[in-house]
Amino acid sequence: MRSSQLTRNVYLRLLASHGLLRPCPSLAGRCLAVSSRPRPSPLLTRRQPRRTFFGIFQKPPRVLKEPDLEPGYDVLLHYNSLETDSARPPARDELLKGWRQFIHTKRKNHHRALNPTQAYLTLRLLRHLVATDPETEGQGEDLSFSDLRAALWVTATKPPKGTTEHHLELAKLLYEEIQLRIQKMREVGIDEEVIREAVGGKDTADFELFLTALTQYGGSLEGAERLAQFRAERAHDEKNLLPRVRVFWTLILRGLAKEGREEELLLEWKKAAEAKVEYMPPVHEIMTTFYATRDRVAETKLWFEKPVHANWQRSPRAYMEVVRFALRNGEQQWLQPIFEQLINSNPQKEWWDVIFQWSVLVMDKGVEDIKQMIQVMSAPVEGKETPKPDAATIDALIKAAIEKQNPYLAERFLSLGAELKIRPRASTYILQMDYRLDAKDFSGVQAIYDKLLQGEVTVRQDEDLPVLNKYLRALCAVPDPDVGRILDITADLEQRHATLEPETVVSLCMLFLRNDNQYDVIDTLSLHTVSYSLEERAQVRRAFVEYCLDRRVSTARVWDCYSLLRQFFPETQPDERVRLMEGFFARRRPDMACFIFGHMRAQGNLAQRPTADMYVACLEGLGRHPEGEDGESLRLVHNMLKMDTTVQMDTRMYNALMIAYAANEQPDTAVEFWRDITNSAEGPSYASLAIVFWACELTPYGDRTARGIWQKVQRMDLEVPPDVFWAYCGAIAGSGHLEEVVRLIRGMEGSVGYGPGLMTLGVAYNALPGAEHKEQFEAWARTEHPDIWAQLEKKGRKETIRGTKFNIVRDMKA
Template sequence: MRSQLTRHVLRRLLASDAHVPLLPLRSTFVLSRSRPTFRVYPVGSRVVRTIQKRTFVKEFFGQKSPRALKQLETEPGYATLLRFHASENIGVQDSRRPPTPDELVTAWREFFAYKTRHRRAVNSTQALSAHRVLLHLSSSSANSRSALLSKSDLRNAMECLLKPPRDYFEHHVDFSKEIYSEIKKRGAHQPKDFNMLLTALSQYGKALEARDMVLEYFQSNQDKEPLDDRLRHFIPVIQGLAEEGREPELLDLFAKAEEAGFECEETVHCVMATYFAKKNKVEETKTWFNKPIKGGNSPLPTTYYEILRFALRNGEKEWAMGIYQDLISKIESGSWKSNKACWDTAYQWAILLLGKGMDHIEHMMKVAHDFNQDDPESQPNIETVNMLVQIATDKNDPYMAERFIALSKKLGFEPNWKTYILQLEYRIRANDLDGAFTAYQALEDLDVSTKDRGIEALNSLIRAMCAVPNPVYERVLDVTSYLEQQLVTLEPETVASICMAFLKNDETYEVIDTLSLHTAYYSVVERSMVQEAFVNYCLYKKTSTARIWDAYSLLRQFFPETKPESRVRIMEALFERNRADMAAHTFGHMRAIGNPRLRPTLDTYVRFFEGIGKCPDEESMKIVHNMLKMDTTIQPNTLLYNALMIAHVACGLPYQSLDLWKDITTSPEGPSYASLEIVLRAYEITPDGDALADELWGKMQRMEIDIPRHVHFAYVVTMAAHSHLTKAKSLLEDMEKAFEQPPDSTELGHVYNALPSREMKEEFKTWAVEEYPKAWGQLKAKYKKRDQEGLAVFKVRRRPWKA
């Protein structure tokens, strides 16, 4: 049974912020029974935004109590490892004592025993945390023998690291090296320990380092290890070099291995032949495929399949025919008569190379059955059909695949889990989700543990079902619950798909359950994938504001480590929706985060106040302004003062804005061009602003400041707003001379809208029609409405202003 934690412990640790309490998303949050469990409640029938209360009357009439939400879980021991890692982070202040060495050893054993038992990969965050624990225990001065990891503990961890994670694996490399170093330091290392290290390095992008190590090891252990055992260490390194595409090093290492007595076995033969086949190198591929295999064994089925695909791609059908004829002759002559893999390969080549149909394949299977009457294990079976279905799937030919399934039924073969997984795959590719779900139901009835490939296929099924315009939510929950029963952690992309689908249907509880059951097992990178899906959902323009707030609340609850930039993007999206109150809440949530790295910076304050400029709301502005006054980490500068001025002007508070202007003028940094535009716009709504604007304009003229167009135009509008129409017209003409470009329709519209009387508007219209007929003609096409005083105004694009 998995260890149970309180709902927020793990998320606090991931955010390096364990001491800050997280507010519950809903007041109905309670702890629930542990995973796994079926989610058997109906979908689409709840109103999740309503807070429910259980009363005697509701109980009497049989009404249900509020949903009990699933508890956030993590793997046994991991919370302790993570807590230790968090306590080591610089700047994290945690009042709780860090785990003792004895607790860390117990947690280590529980964690890696669980990983081994359930064949789970160690993700990058887990590898990093366990690595830090190992370093701590290795340097610990504790005298307790129980605080020492045994050689078995270290080897179990190293074996777990060989299962590749879904995210990056740099930490796996460092951790594997440290484990091997610790084993070696104790003088207890064995050849298998070295082989595990080579395997880890080779499959995680460090094949060159593994090559150097294996060559040195081979020379220095001549008297300590048998030759065959030493030669076996070359195999994972050869595989790693091929995977990384290091052809010169690959050929060189193979040559050195051969000189030392290495014979090419099936695995290495497959690596070398398929490496060149995938690169379409004809001569090299032929040479390596024809290379004798140790013991006279046949090439692996994988080798045959890749060679066949290579031949068909590169016009080497005649050469492939020779391989096929040689294969058939060895089967018929008896040397490979009982080799079922060779029979299966023959069916495969008959279809792809010779274009044989279903009748011919059925005949070949009957011949194989007759040839091996005394050896049932060599006779065709469901695995033979699975291999043929795989061919059809790779060819993206669902019709052929279905015919092979029908053939298996005709021959009396009982489908196994792989058969249904293949059906899932090709039906999903054909967009036959009903058929894919039918295959899933058959798989479910088998009552077998789902293999890795099956997990991938079922994840694909869930994503496909969530991607359709109208998902069948019961089916999504059915497959999800099936995997949860088997303690399978869904892939991050799948969790994101489920969450997005259920958010669109207002099934918030399903989203909470999904996140609770799966995100605790993710690394930081995997969590960021789900997190990004929530951020994008909040930014999607067609998402309703209510759903955005639900998604944001879940994001804040389950992903407290969300970067400030993502939070700011959501805040700005709320401003675009004219919800300054919600934007202020998002800012307040950032301000309340305990981790200093995630709190608002000066730029965050600037972007908030600029948002107020687009969506004025005095109460929201004052709330955040008060936060700024209390924030000792922020040192105001011109940029911040500009943003504050924008917010105050937008909220109709010009005098407070002018107080900020005084702070700018007396500061060492002084005003910027943006400051000049903003103060002129403040003068625009100030009762005596025309005189102040004239004074500032005169000062700029005397100082011979190079005035940009946006500052010049701000002065024009200010003059128009204070009834100085003649001066505004003159300034517009000056602007055309100064910037060699006449006013456009938007600029004329803003001047027209700023004029305070109907007579002035008519006079300006007459003048503009004569002076700028083209621009005014474009403006006339825009929608005209009435302002609060009943005057006509054009609906033109809002004047942009930036701090």
């Protein structure tokens, strides 16, 4: 997040609508991965149309959709990019205007949460604004109390998905800035009434918002300390503040319960009780829910049955929590008298809705039973208005049916609403879509969606977005997706400026990729990921990486996917890029793998450039899947290594170079790296010995170099691992010295302390040139080592340009 790469290469590039896809490289014609020369993108480059007579009947070229940034957000992004690069920021009034515009837009569209990345950018610019003096910069305008309060409201009221550390920091900075300004006004002697008028008389409201933020974002312990400080500063007026203190303490208790802090929760309730905070329904709900959701039977019963202050009715949510608790723990019998007492208390309609849900979930009542209960509820009572069922009642019944996973029962409850002449509301339709989706009734879901489109009910604050996301994911998941319907729905949502969930974007993009609809992938990413947090972007990015690694997908489609990944997600982590590189190596496309490595090498962010381990992985990949004698990709990677001042040459790096050059039919060059190793302070490793012997096997007259190295090993009396010994046998066999190889294998016990194995015979056989030598070696091996040779025979043989070879794998590692 602290890299300007995210802002500069994603958001600003999207706004400029730069090129989006690279052509799939081929063996016939390739460009250098790190070339600075601009190249056209033939796959999706916008070209100037030619004016011809027949051209007037052609469709206009597809125009890519621009990202839908919230007003002011571009200013936050631009400032972050400049600050990260230590560049001079824009004028303060421009930054202030953008920050204020973004905050007040969020305040207006309060159903859109401030996501973690937006919170980080807002915090970063706010620090700059509060640290700079507007008068010094020739600007008299500054952040007002209403600006700070609006930002605090936006931060506190709607928790986002993902991490909230920056929300907590932002809330603290905003509240402290408000308090600091009030304190400065007091220090210069301004009257309290004037201060109260200046800040809008909302000091307790500000504190409540601050506590809300603390308790929502993991700072409940600090919230408890702040509350204690708040009470101490206002001890002289504690009696008048008690109603507000009740609210504050409820926030603290709810936060501690959310964080699972049982000990602190009980301690804080004890303090609240001593301060004369009563056991009100909200507190009863918090304590009951805390233990009920953890299936703590004794504690749940204790806190639920504890008398509520002034015999107030327990909250509907508390009743629903104990209903679910009873179902999970077999406590239906304990629950029976509780609900009988609730029914006999002549409750209001909200509690009747809970009673109906209890009847369906616990008592297994059907539609006729509920109908009778509604008649009882609605029976006229002289001198008293009785509750009547409404759309909320039908919603409650449908929710109970959904919890029972019974869509047929849900449909019957919907019919009951029609029978009772209850007009459904948007939430009813949304619930209907939900359970029909669970039942795979797509035609039924589409019928409800059409009603929503036609405006039969009013949808507020995008309340239908969760189920529409679920609908889109379900449509994408069927064996034969209706792409036309999917595009119609996404177009409707685009007109509403709605942002889809990351899971939905993943489903859409994977579908479009499978159908080669790259433009639709680009539109989807442009419209939605631009406003995502880094965590949400990572969710989409990981899906693209996994698609690229799926061996069932064609190489051409994978390259298109990678091109999109590279353009839209420049923050892709190095380990993910290495996985992609290795994926192309596994597809036997070392050219594509090296393009990916080159893109990593060209990153402006040093943290995303390849490390020594990544160079080694790339060179080892070229060793497993060589290009051949031309070795263009190998030269490319080697040149990158030469110019990379952040990577130091060591034995492991030289080993990797030996592997790559030996595999790419340049064993002479590989042997030269052996000389670099022997002249270095670190010296060779056992891996170096195995690799150089393999290079000698491939080099004409390489046995001469191999014998010299072997003599040094023997003089130093080193312990020789099996892979080094069989590599030496291969080096001698590669020059056709059959008798010497046989002598080496026969004398193994005395020279290295162990006998031959499958690889000893297999490597020697594969290295021998000519069919005659191979036949002689096979005859000897069958006679002296029949068991080992039988194992080798099971591996099978293949014909190569260098003769018959066994199917054994020599996986060279640096």
